[in-house]
Amino acid sequence: MIRLAVAENYARALYQVSRERKIEEEVLSGLEFLEKQLQQESRIRDILVHPLVKKKDKKEIIKELFSSREKTPEEVINFLFLMVDKERSAEIEETVKQYRRQFQQKREIQVVEVYTPRELEEKQKDKIIENMQNYTGKKVVLEEKKNDSIKGGVILKVGSKMLDGSVDTRLRKMKEWLVHTG
Numbered sequence: 001m002i003r004l005a006v007a008e009n010y011a012r013a014l015y016q017v018s019r020e021r022k023i024e025e026e027v028l029s030g031l032e033f034l035e036k037q038l039q040q041e042s043r044i045r046d047i048l049v050h051p052l053v054k055k056k057d058k059k060e061i062i063k064e065l066f067s068s069r070e071k072t073p074e075e076v077i078n079f080l081f082l083m084v085d086k087e088r089s090a091e092i093e094e095t096v097k098q099y100r101r102q103f104q105q106k107r108e109i110q111v112v113e114v115y116t117p118r119e120l121e122e123k124q125k126d127k128i129i130e131n132m133q134n135y136t137g138k139k140v141v142l143e144e145k146k147n148d149s150i151k152g153g154v155i156l157k158v159g160s161k162m163l164d165g166s167v168d169t170r171l172r173k174m175k176e177w178l179v180h181t182g
Contacts, residue, residue, distance in 0.1 A: 004098075007091045011098035014079050015106075023073050028103050030066070030076035031096045037065055038093060048089040058084045110138040113157040115147040120154075132158065 018027040038045045047053050047061060062080050066072045083092055104111060112132045114120065120128070125142055132140040136158060147155070152167035 003091055003094060006088060007094035007098045010079075010083065010088065010091065010095045011102055014075070014095075015099055015102045017075060018073075019106075021073075021075070023075065024103055024106075026071065026073050027076055028100060030069075030072040031099055033069055033072070034065065034076075034080070035093060035096045045093075048084070048092065051087075055084050058089060104141070108138045110136045110140050110158065111143055112136075112140050113143045113145055115145050115150060115155040115157070117148060117150045117152065118146070120144060128154070128156070132156070 014027065015024065018024045038048075044061060044065070048058050059081050062077060062084070066077055080092065083089055083095070088095075103109075110132065112128070114128060125144075129140045129142060150166050150168070153165045153170065155166050156163040
């Protein structure tokens with residue numbers, strides 16, 4: 001809980017600075033680049049959060065990560081250095097999530113999580129986006145999540161609401177209907 005609050009505070013501060021400088025998208029892109037690197041290379045994350053690794057070495061790793069990437073605002077790197085200096089490296093990934101959440105909130109972007117047994121085709125994605133934009137009145141971004149326990153259909157999560165269009169749920173409802181009417 002404390003980590004989430006810390007990440008929210010750091011993300012809010014970074015968002016305010018990036019908004020003042022009109023670089024919100026560039027900062028988000030830089031943070032998402034880092035997030036992807038941390039997901040692909042768990043040892044980088046391990047080094048950044050390890051208490052015995054010197055701050056100077058952690059900063060070198062951050063510099064090296066971004067050296068191959070053009071157009072990363074210096075605010076991103078300075079911000080990450082600040083997190084290292086304040087011994088908040090363990091909160092970097094959550095801070096990225098919170099920054100993204102604030103970015104989407106300010107732009108009235110609704111994230112819809114889509115749980116399916118297999119990857120959706122583009123036509124299916126487009127139809128879900130269109131329906132969810134009508135439902136929410138906001139621009140929609142899909143986050144696909146594979147779930148092998150779903151036999152067919154989709155389950156959508158919009159904010160705190162779940163819209164269950166899975167085959168299992170439809171069959172269960174049909175069974176309930178038949179039991180109550182017959």
